[in-house]
Amino acid sequence: MRGVSANDVDGYLASIPEDARAALGKLRTAIKAAAPGATEVISYQVPTFKYRGRPLVSFGAAKEHCSFYIMSPGVVEAYAADLEGYVLGKGSIQFSPAKPLPAPLVKKLVKARIAENEAAGSGHEGGRAKKKK
DSSP, X not given: OTTOOOSSHHHHHHTSOHHHHHHHHXXXXXXXXXXXXXXXXXXXXXXXXXXXXXXXXXXXEOSSOEEEEOOOHHHHHHTTTTTTTSXXXXXXXXXXXXXXXXXXXXXXXXXXXXXXXXXXXXXXXXSOOOOOO
């Protein structure tokens, strides 16, 4: 939501409507499970997970929807079939608070971002994710 200002993720979640808070709380739990070594920060006024010091994923609430920012057009493209039915941006997914993203899907996307970040950190090209079977 525009105008939400918080210093930490708990403060951010406390400042948004209950339906969005519940949906984003589930998303947060799924991200933590998929990336246990990631740290949480507020970046660009939204909760962001960093992995080994690099931005991994973030999320936020808007007036009419929630967003999961994957921060990677390559991952969104690689998992387009799994993301049918959602509004997609170049590196983001919009969803209704009433229909949160399924935890197994979140796990796949976060793991793909971790792999992408690790490849970029080792000097390999990081912009295109490859879908694992």
